[in-house]
Amino acid sequence: MSLSLFIFFCVAVLFLTLLVWLLRDPGEDALTERGLDSPEEFGQRHATYFPQVRRAMAREDFTFLALRGSAALTRRVRRERQKIAVVYLTCLRDDFAKLWRLARVIARMSPRVGIAQEFTRLRLGLTFYLRYELIRVKFVVGIAPAPDLSSLSDMVSKLAIRLETAMSELGERAALSADLASTLHRRGVDAP
Amino acid sequence: MAALASSVKWVWALSVLLQLALFALLFFKGSFRRLPILTTYIALNLCQAAYLLYLYSGAGSNLRSLAWGSEAVTLIFQALAATEAIRLALKPYPGIWGLGWRAIGFIAAMLLTYIAKHTAGNYSWALLELDRGYHLLFATAIISCFVLIRYYAIRVPVAYKLLLGGFCFYSCIVILTNTVLQSLLYGNFAAYEPIWQFASILAFALVQLVWTAALRRPLPVDDRLRALASDDIYQQVSPIIDSRLRLLNEKLLRIWKTEARSQ
Numbered sequence: 001m002s003l004s005l006f007i008f009f010c011v012a013v014l015f016l017t018l019l020v021w022l023l024r025d026p027g028e029d030a031l032t033e034r035g036l037d038s039p040e041e042f043g044q045r046h047a048t049y050f051p052q053v054r055r056a057m058a059r060e061d062f063t064f065l066a067l068r069g070s071a072a073l074t075r076r077v078r079r080e081r082q083k084i085a086v087v088y089l090t091c092l093r094d095d096f097a098k099l100w101r102l103a104r105v106i107a108r109m110s111p112r113v114g115i116a117q118e119f120t121r122l123r124l125g126l127t128f129y130l131r132y133e134l135i136r137v138k139f140v141v142g143i144a145p146a147p148d149l150s151s152l153s154d155m156v157s158k159l160a161i162r163l164e165t166a167m168s169e170l171g172e173r174a175a176l177s178a179d180l181a182s183t184l185h186r187r188g189v190d191a192p
Numbered sequence: 193m194a195a196l197a198s199s200v201k202w203v204w205a206l207s208v209l210l211q212l213a214l215f216a217l218l219f220f221k222g223s224f225r226r227l228p229i230l231t232t233y234i235a236l237n238l239c240q241a242a243y244l245l246y247l248y249s250g251a252g253s254n255l256r257s258l259a260w261g262s263e264a265v266t267l268i269f270q271a272l273a274a275t276e277a278i279r280l281a282l283k284p285y286p287g288i289w290g291l292g293w294r295a296i297g298f299i300a301a302m303l304l305t306y307i308a309k310h311t312a313g314n315y316s317w318a319l320l321e322l323d324r325g326y327h328l329l330f331a332t333a334i335i336s337c338f339v340l341i342r343y344y345a346i347r348v349p350v351a352y353k354l355l356l357g358g359f360c361f362y363s364c365i366v367i368l369t370n371t372v373l374q375s376l377l378y379g380n381f382a383a384y385e386p387i388w389q390f391a392s393i394l395a396f397a398l399v400q401l402v403w404t405a406a407l408r409r410p411l412p413v414d415d416r417l418r419a420l421a422s423d424d425i426y427q428q429v430s431p432i433i434d435s436r437l438r439l440l441n442e443k444l445l446r447i448w449k450t451e452a453r454s455q
Contacts, residue, residue, distance in 0.1 A: 004310060005371050012331075110287045113290060113426070
């Protein structure tokens with residue numbers, strides 16, 4: 001089998017596998033149109049818990065424990081708090097994922113979509129996930145600096161607020177257009 | 193008709209029966225109004241079956257070129273029918289539909305260049321190469337649309353999904369059979385042709401069966417939310433999101449670098 005025939009074979013097998021995956025029900029991954037009128041989905045932002053996490057990561061606690069307690073206790077507390085940091089980072093990623101999905105809803109509901117903008121966002125999202133995974137692995141073995149985490153949280157929060165405003169506006173307009181469509185439908189007029 | 197192996201004749205008959213059932217379903221359930229090109233495509237396939245039956249019965253001298261000629265017509269309608277299904281699936285979202293068209297156009301241009309280069313100078317297999325090239329292009333376009341549908345979490349009625357999935361499945365099977373048989377039975381047309389016919393007709397019959405199941409009920413009323421008339425929000429929010437995501441990535445990179453330095 002020549003190289004090109006081998007490529008054709010692999011592409012066909014890959015397409016068949018992809019087809020099965022793509023035809024599958026997206027389940028929980030799906031962002032249904034409910035998302036437009038359910039702001040509570042975006043209400044719980046883990047980024048808001050950063051002060052507590054920062055407090056848990058404070059150096060002073062460990063210094064205090066090292067002075068007053070045993071080395072074993074300090075290690076145990078540090079390990080437990082590392083776990084908290086990892087969980088927090090995971091929650092931050094979830095916040096990011098929700099916002100990213102929200103951005104896709106905005107694109108979906110728009111009559112015109114910019115290919116460059118969408119591609120840039122896809123690339124940025126993928127880069128974020130790649131970096132997040134690398135940092136998460138680092139977190140498991142050590143602790144990332146708290147100030148950087150703080151700005152990361154701030155950024156997710158600000159983005160969430162801006163997007164929520166846009167989404168409520170979008171929701172109002174969608175409701176308005178649905179009302180209009182149903183009125184036209186009742187009158188027997190075909191909406192474009 | 194003697195030119196066809198008996199196994200091929202049986203599977204062909206089955207395929208024709210299924211096409212007839214599907215054609216009847218399209219009419220009786222009223223789906224032909226929403227899927228006129230698909231209905232024409234099925235009708236053309238039935239006409240092609242009758243034409244091929246006539247050709248094989250008469251055993252004409254240029255049987256091969258006449259058979260492939262009729263195939264070209266149905267392939268054009270296949271592409272149009274798939275476009276019709278994609279258009280219906282993405283109808284409420286003109287922005288995504290436009291994005292899909294541009295993406296498919298770009299991929300198609302690249303693939304066409306590759307196919308033209310691959311087919312040039314390979315005259316003994318030119319027809320098969322072209323057939324495979326077409327199906328590769330077709331399957332890529334449908335997969336790209338499915339990826340877009342998944343990425344933007346667009347809810348698509350199952351009937352349209354199965355129609356598009358059937359088209360894609362058939363194209364993938366044609367690519368596989370053409371490739372595997374070309375590599376295994378190179379230079380042995382006599383042994384190759386019945387196997388190729390059997391595999392492709394069987395795959396097509398399977399697709400007809402799935403389509404018949406998908407269209408056994410009338411097509412659902414499209415109750416999905418439609419895109420808004422204005423793209424103000426997208427134009428305002430998209431750049432903000434992009435810049436925020438970019439900053440977020442930079443922050444993450446900074447954490448990564450700090451971590452790397454501290455070790």
